[in-house]
Amino acid sequence: MTTSTTPAAVQGEARMLIGGRLVESSSGKKFENINPATGKVIGQTYDAGAEDMDAAITAARRAFDTTDWSTNRTLRKRCLQQLQDALVDEQEALRAELIAEVGAPVATTYIAQLAWALDDALPHAIALIDEFPWQRDLPDAEVMGAKARRQVWKEAIGVIGAITPWNFPFEVILNKLAPALATGNTVVLKPAPDTPWNATRLGRIIAERTDIPDGVVNVVPTSDNAVAERLVTDPRVDMISFTGSTGVGKRIVEKSAATLKRTFLELGGKSAMIVLDDADFAATIPQSISACIHAGQGCALTSRLLVPRARYEEAVQIAAAAYAQIGYGDPTDPAVLSGPLINARQHERVLSYIESGKAEGARVVAGGGVPEHLTEGYFVQPTVLADVDNSMTVAQEEIFGPVLVIIAFDDDDDAIRIANDSPYGLSGAVFSASPERAERVARAVRTGTIGINGVGNWYGADAPFGGYKNSGLGRQNGIEGFEQHLQTKTVGIS
Numbered sequence: 001m002t003t004s005t006t007p008a009a010v011q012g013e014a015r016m017l018i019g020g021r022l023v024e025s026s027s028g029k030k031f032e033n034i035n036p037a038t039g040k041v042i043g044q045t046y047d048a049g050a051e052d053m054d055a056a057i058t059a060a061r062r063a064f065d066t067t068d069w070s071t072n073r074t075l076r077k078r079c080l081q082q083l084q085d086a087l088v089d090e091q092e093a094l095r096a097e098l099i100a101e102v103g104a105p106v107a108t109t110y111i112a113q114l115a116w117a118l119d120d121a122l123p124h125a126i127a128l129i130d131e132f133p134w135q136r137d138l139p140d141a142e143v144m145g146a147k148a149r150r151q152v153w154k155e156a157i158g159v160i161g162a163i164t165p166w167n168f169p170f171e172v173i174l175n176k177l178a179p180a181l182a183t184g185n186t187v188v189l190k191p192a193p194d195t196p197w198n199a200t201r202l203g204r205i206i207a208e209r210t211d212i213p214d215g216v217v218n219v220v221p222t223s224d225n226a227v228a229e230r231l232v233t234d235p236r237v238d239m240i241s242f243t244g245s246t247g248v249g250k251r252i253v254e255k256s257a258a259t260l261k262r263t264f265l266e267l268g269g270k271s272a273m274i275v276l277d278d279a280d281f282a283a284t285i286p287q288s289i290s291a292c293i294h295a296g297q298g299c300a301l302t303s304r305l306l307v308p309r310a311r312y313e314e315a316v317q318i319a320a321a322a323y324a325q326i327g328y329g330d331p332t333d334p335a336v337l338s339g340p341l342i343n344a345r346q347h348e349r350v351l352s353y354i355e356s357g358k359a360e361g362a363r364v365v366a367g368g369g370v371p372e373h374l375t376e377g378y379f380v381q382p383t384v385l386a387d388v389d390n391s392m393t394v395a396q397e398e399i400f401g402p403v404l405v406i407i408a409f410d411d412d413d414d415a416i417r418i419a420n421d422s423p424y425g426l427s428g429a430v431f432s433a434s435p436e437r438a439e440r441v442a443r444a445v446r447t448g449t450i451g452i453n454g455v456g457n458w459y460g461a462d463a464p465f466g467g468y469k470n471s472g473l474g475r476q477n478g479i480e481g482f483e484q485h486l487q488t489k490t491v492g493i494s
Contacts (some may be wrong), residue, residue: 010093010100012043012196017203017222018052019059020214026051029276031193031223034342036103037331045196048222053188055229056218058431060159060186061236062216067172070156072185077129079212080181084122086209089175091444097197098170102339103377105331108294116459119172121477124461125178126374141492148492155487156184157262158238161231163252165244166192166342167297167400172243173199175461175476177217180241183485188218188237194342196221214268235259239485242266243299246398246424246470253473264474266299266466268398269426272419273455274300274441276412276432277311282429285315286322288404290455292338292382295328296402297346299471300427302455304395306415309408316365316386316406321406323366326382329374338402340377347378350401354383357394362405363387390418398424412437415451416444425468429455434441 012033015022023046027203030044064070087094095114098104104113125173138150163174169192180187191199195257203219231237232255239262242252249265256263273291275284291303307315331339341347355370367381380401388395388405395405395461409415417430429451432438438452448467459465464478475481 007089010042010096010197012045012097012101012198013204014043014045015200015204016046017047017200017207017217018050018056018208019218022204022207025049026055033101033196034194035100035346035377036342039344039377042100042255043197045193045200045221047224048220048227049308049461050227053222053227056188056220057159057231057236058233059215060188063213064156064158064186067213067216069186069213069216072141073129073184075211076184077126078420079210080122080178082128082210083206083212084126085203086205087118087122090205092196094170096461097201099331101195101197102166102169103331103342104294105336105339106334107337109170111170112171112298112459114170116460117174120461121174121178124189124477125182125482127181128179128479132482143492144337146494148494151250151491153489153491154204154483155489157485157487158185159236160185160187160239160241160485161237161478162187162189162280163231163240163244164189164191164196165227167294169195170198173202176243178461179203179477179482180485181212181216183482185239186216186233188220190231191219191221193221193223201490229255232256232261233259237261238259239395243476249472264466264476265472266473266474266476267426267470268424268478269299269301269467270304270396270422270424270470271300271302271427271429271447272304272306272400272422272445273429274306274319274415274419274431274445275308275315275429276415276437276441278433278437279431280433281311281314281318285318287455288319289322289326289337289382291404291481292323292326292328295338295380296350297342297400299398300449300465302427302429303399303404304390304419305404305406306409306418307406309410312406312408316384319404319406320365323382323384328382328402329379339384340379341401342378344378346400347380350380350399350403353378353394353399353401354385354403357385357388357392360392360394361387361389361486362394362480363390367402390421396422412441416441419445419447426471427456427467430477431486447471
C-alpha cells in the first residue's frame with residue numbers, strides 16, 4: 001500500500017462543443033471538477049443548461065439532415081482517422097487528466113482506462129466502413145405480374161444521444177462514438193459531471209484537428225439531470241446510448257417510450273468468478289484481485305467468488321493473502337491497482353455495504369474500512385467478505401467498490417444456480433483444469449460475456465459487450481454493436 005500524494009496539475013478544457021464551436025454555457029455557469037484522491041477542486045467546466053442542450057440537439061439534427069455525413073463513407077474514414085491520430089498525439093495529456101479527475105491508477109491507463117480503447121476502438125470502426133455489407137441483394141420477385149429486383153440497404157439511424165459514466169469515461173466514450181460516427185450518425189455526448197475533461201478535450205480535438213462537419217459531434221457537460229433528460233424525451237433524437245446504473249437505465253426506457261427511440265443500455269453487474277474443485281487454487285484464486293481494479297468501480301468486474309464448499313477455507317485464506325498485497329492509494333504510483341472512489345457519496349455507499357454485510361453475518365478477512373494513513377480523498381481498503389450467502393445484500397446488489405464476497409457451492413450445478421441467482425447478467429469467469437467442464441458451466445451461466453480460465457479475456461472492440469436481465473439491452477462493439485446504430489430499408493426496383 002502507498003500514501004496519497006497530490007498529482008501533477010492538469011488544465012482541462014472547460015468549454016463545450018456545440019455546432020462546431022467551442023463555447024461557454026449560455027448562462028455562464030460552471031461546476032467544479034474534484035480530484036477524488038485529494039477531495040480538492042482541480043478546475044471548472046461550463047455547465048450546460050436547457051438552452052445549450054437544445055442548441056446541441058438542433059445542431060446534430062441539422063448536420064444529419066443537411067450534410068452528406070450519413071452517406072459519404074470516404075469523408076467519415078478520413079475524419080475518424082484524423083481523430084485517431086490526434087488522440088494518439090495527446091494521449092499523455094489524456095492520461096494525466098484521467099488520473100486527476102477519475103482517480104484512475106496510472107497502471108489502469110495502460111489497459112482499459114486508455115490504452116485498449118485508443119488501440120482499437122476507432123481503428124476497428126474505420127476498418128468496418130470498408131468491410132461492412134451496406135447493401136445486399138435478395139432474390140428477384142414477381143408481384144402482380146411485375147418483376148422486381150430487391151435489395152436491403154443499411155442506413156444511419158439519425159441523431160444519437162450518448163450518456164456516459166464516470167468510472168471508465170474515455171473507454172466508454174470512444175467505444176460509443178466510434179461505431180455511431182462510422183455508421184453515419186450524428187451525436188450529442190453528455191459526459192458524467194464527475195469526469196468531464198476527457199470528453200471536453202475530445203470536443204476540442206474534433207473542432208481544431210479534424211474535418212468532422214459542424215454539428216456532427218456535440219459535447220454538452222451538465223450537472224443537471226433534468227437537462228440531460230431532454231436528450232431522452234426530445235423527438236429529434238433517434239437513439240439513446242447509455243452506460244450507467246440499472247435504475248437510470250430503466251428511467252431512460254420509461255421516458256423514451258413516448259418517442260419510441262431505440263435504446264442501447266449497458267447497465268450494472270454482479271458477476272461471478274467460479275473456481276471449480278479441479279482448478280489450481282494457488283494460481284487461480286489470486287486472480288480475484290481483479291475485482292479491485294480502479295477501486296472496484298467497474299460493471300463487469302467479478303465481485304462474487306464462488307468456490308467449492310469442501311475447499312472453502314483454503315480459498316478464503318488465499319484470497320485474503322492476495323488482497324493484503326494489493327497496492328492501493330495514490331493513483332500516480334505505478335504499483336497501485338486500487339485508487340480512490342469517485343466522490344464522497346460513493347465512499348459512504350461502499351462503507352455502508354461493508355457494514356451491511358457484517359450485520360448479515362459476513363466475516364471480514366481483509367480490509368473492511370478506511371485506511372488510517374490516507375487522510376485525504378475517498379479511499380476504502382481492498383476488502384474480502386467471507387461466510388457470504390448468495391441471498392445477502394452484498395451478494396445481490398452492485399457495490400461498485402473494492403469488495404469481494406466469497407460464496408460456497410456444493411457441485412457444478414450448484415455453482416451455476418448461484419451464479420444465475422442474480423438480477424444481473426453482465427459478465428463472469430469459470431476456472432477448471434478441464435476445458436470441457438469449464439465450457440459446460442460457461443454455457444449454462446446467463447451472462448453477456450464470460451471468460452474461461454481467464455478474467456476479462458473476451459475484451460476487444462471486435463467483441464460484443466452487454467448483458468442479460470437487468471444488465472441491459474443491446475451490445476456495444478463487435479458487428480452487433482455496429483449494426484445497432486443502423487436502420488434497415490428493404491427496396492424493390494422494377
